[in-house]
Every structure is written in C-alpha cells, then in structure tokens.
Amino acid sequence: MSIKKLLAAFCFISLLQGVAHAHNNPDFKQVEIGVLKYEKGQSNSIKLSIPDKTTKLIWKVTPELEKGTNIILLDSEGSKLESIQSGSESKDLALYKDQTISLAKGSALGESFEVKVIANVIDRSKKHSLASSSVGKKVYKKANCMGCHKWHGGGGGGYGGAAANLRETQLDRGQIKFFVSCGILSTRMPFHGRSAYKNESEACYGKTQKELGEMAAPRARILLSDREINAVSDYVFNVIKDKGEPTQSECFDFWGETSRMCKAMK
Numbered sequence: 275m276s277i278k279k280l281l282a283a284f285c286f287i288s289l290l291q292g293v294a295h296a297h298n299n300p301d302f303k304q305v306e307i308g309v310l311k312y313e314k315g316q317s318n319s320i321k322l323s324i325p326d327k328t329t330k331l332i333w334k335v336t337p338e339l340e341k342g343t344n345i346i347l348l349d350s351e352g353s354k355l356e357s358i359q360s361g362s363e364s365k366d367l368a369l370y371k372d373q374t375i376s377l378a379k380g381s382a383l384g385e386s387f388e389v390k391v392i393a394n395v396i397d398r399s400k401k402h403s404l405a406s407s408s409v410g411k412k413v414y415k416k417a418n419c420m421g422c423h424k425w426h427g428g429g430g431g432g433y434g435g436a437a438a439n440l441r442e443t444q445l446d447r448g449q450i451k452f453f454v455s456c457g458i459l460s461t462r463m464p465f466h467g468r469s470a471y472k473n474e475s476e477a478c479y480g481k482t483q484k485e486l487g488e489m490a491a492p493r494a495r496i497l498l499s500d501r502e503i504n505a506v507s508d509y510v511f512n513v514i515k516d517k518g519e520p521t522q523s524e525c526f527d528f529w530g531e532t533s534r535m536c537k538a539m540k
C-alpha cells in the first residue's frame with residue numbers, strides 16, 4: 275500500500291470514528307420540575323429541586339406570548355434572577371439550586387400565562403443501552419445466541435429442547451454475564467468465556483471442566499472476549515429482558531428494514 279493510500283485510509287477511519295463519537299453523545303430527557311402561573315397580575319412561587327445531572331433549565335411559556343415579550347424571574351427576596359422568553363435557557367444553573375422563584379408583577383403586560391420549568395437531564399440509562407445495544411446485537415448474532423434463543427430471545431421449543439425465555443428472565447445483569455461466560459451446568463446452555471475454566475480456582479463454578487464431568491456445560495462454538503460478554507449481557511438485560519411479546523419494529527431493528535420475515539409479521 276502506498277503512503278498516500280495509507281494516509282487516506284487513516285483519515286477515513288478517523289472520520290468514521292468522529293461520526294461514531296458524535297453518535298455516542300449522551301441522550302437528554304426533559305423533566306418538568308414546576309409550573310409558575312401568572313394570573314390577574316399575580317404569580318405563585320415555587321421551590322425548585324433540580325434533579326441530578328441537570329445541564330440547564332428551559333422555560334416554556336404557554337400560551338406563546340408575542341415575540342420579544344420579556345418575563346422576569348425573581349428569587350425569594352424579590353430580586354431579579356433573569357428575564358426570560360419562551361424556550362430560553364437558564365444562564366447559570368447554580369443560581370437556581372434550591373431557589374424559590376416567582377414572576378415579577380407587570381410581566382407581559384398582565385396577560386395570563388404559565389411558565390413550565392423544564393430540567394434538561396443527561397439520560398445515562400438510555401445512552402448505556404443505545405451504545406451497548408448495537409455492539410451487543412452484533413455479538414448476539416456472531417455467537418449465534420439466536421440459534422437457541424431465537425432472534426427475539428423468547429427461546430422455546432423447535433431447537434431440540436427449550437432454551438430459556440430471555441424476555442422473561444429474572445436474572446440481573448451480573449447473573450446473565452456469569453451464565454453467558456460459564457454456561458449453565460447440566461443444560462445445553464454453553465459457556466462462551468474465552469478464559470472460562472482456564473483458571474480452576476476462581477471464575478465459573480470453581481472446578482475444571484474435567485472435574486465437572488457430565489455436569490459440565492458444553493463449549494460454545496465461538497468463544498467471546500470479556501468486552502463481548504459485557505456487551506451481549508447488556509444487550510440481553512437492556513434490550514431483551516422484560517419486553518413482552520416480540521414486535522415488528524424490534525424485528526426490523528434486528529434483521530434490517532428489508533427483512534421479509536419481519537414484513538410478514540403482524
């Protein structure tokens with residue numbers, strides 16, 4: 275490969291990483307934490323309690339007031355905190371920690387309106403499941419979990435015995451990880467951990483495959499790294515567990531938009 279090509283390939287990879295990175299930005303959720311009502315020239319006051327991981331407050335005014343109409347937010351002493359408009363954001367979040375706020379008299383020329391106080395909160399749980407779900411899904415396919423549990427994790431018959439229904443599993447993430455890595459004794463659930471059973475004393479059931487004899491879990495055809503086991507366990511825990519009946523949109527998500535099987539699904 276010429277140096278130019280190498281450089282081009284390198285740039286391309288960096289570009290891809292850039293894109294992937296942008297995609298991993300945390301998700302936000304918006305939580306309403308209070309409503310200020312302005313009626314007949316009077317406003318109520320509310321004490322704000324700001325959720326953890328809030329990045330800013332957003333004021334939402336209804337009904338929409340004329341553009342450029344300022345509303346003045348006051349603290350508990352009646353001093354001005356800032357003037358706001360619908361959709362504007364708090365300039366300094368610290369100003370509002372445990373603050374009691376109200377609206378100044380004469381705001382918006384005495385019209386009636388309300389101001390919803392919305393906290394913009396980093397949604398870690400969502401980020402977690404989204405970030406891990408695409409990798410986890412890949413591992414789920416690569417390790418052929420669906421060979422026994424089916425694409426939707428519902429398991430069931432038709433595969434020479436009942437594989438557990440992962441949609442109804444009661445296991446937590448750590449337990450899922452353990453069973454994926456070490457398999458389940460005396461069942462067909464195979465062990466997938468690349469280093470499972472390598473070290474007799476610790477991991478898995480504290481015994482070697484040999485000592486377990488007939489109870490030993492079968493070895494999966496494809497063994498997985500720790501990272502892959504984490505990703506597929508997150509996938510089972512966040513994406514499959516507790517999801518009820520499989521849906522068509524889940525099917526497209528798993529097999530792609532063109533899947534005939536999913537199109538046939540109701």
Ligand code: HEC
Binds near residue numbers: 421439450463466507
């Ligand atoms: C060869 C078939 C087979 C394959 C492949 C397989 N499993 Fe299983 N799995 C089973 C069977 C059978 C059980 C039920 C064991 C039992 O009776 O407790 C099971 C149980 C489980 C359980 C325990 C569920 C519970 O609630 O007890 C988890 C979690 C699990 N499998 C995840 C996976 C994942 C993830 C993969 C892919 C990495 C995978 N399995 C691959 C057959 C399989």
